[in-house]
Amino acid sequence: MHKLARTFALVGLVVAAVAVLAPRAALAQYREFTGVIDKINDKKMIIDNRQGDKVTFDKVPDTKVEDTYEGKKKTWNDLKNDDRVTVKWKMVDKPRKAYEVIVLPPKKEAGEDL
Numbered sequence: 001m002h003k004l005a006r007t008f009a010l011v012g013l014v015v016a017a018v019a020v021l022a023p024r025a026a027l028a029q030y031r032e033f034t035g036v037i038d039k040i041n042d043k044k045m046i047i048d049n050r051q052g053d054k055v056t057f058d059k060v061p062d063t064k065v066e067d068t069y070e071g072k073k074k075t076w077n078d079l080k081n082d083d084r085v086t087v088k089w090k091m092v093d094k095p096r097k098a099y100e101v102i103v104l105p106p107k108k109e110a111g112e113d114l
Contacts, residue, residue: 030099033057034086040079045098047087057087057098067103079103 035049048054059076067073079085084107088100 029091030088031091032086032088034104035084037079037081037083037085040081042076045079045087045101047085055087055096057089057096060097060099063098064100065103066100069103069105073103076101 033047033049033055035047035053035055038046038048038054040046042059044056044058046054046056063076065073065075065078067078073079073083079101084104086102086104087098088102089096089098
């Protein structure tokens with residue numbers, strides 16, 4: 001009888017753990033990295049955030065490109081070096097994958113008129 005109770009308790013703990021952990025894995029949150037495109041080709045881009053961080057992102061088949069600046073850039077091939085972008089990626093990805101690229105206006109330099 002005691003062995004049966006331990007088995008049920010163990011099964012209950014496993015079921016509870018799966019119920020708690022499974023949604024987190026399925027709903028992996030997006031992270032964002034903002035900077036200037038340092039290099040880009042058909043498969044990858046390197047983003048420089050000007051604080052010493054250069055991060056590489058791989059293109060995925062359904063990478064979405066949104067241009068909030070001029071509205072002209074709609075695909076990966078439209079992106080160029082020196083475009084300022086925010087890339088959405090998931091922390092669990094190794095290597096990092098670019099799920100969404102948002103083109104931003106160029107950053108104003110200190111002392112520039114608005």
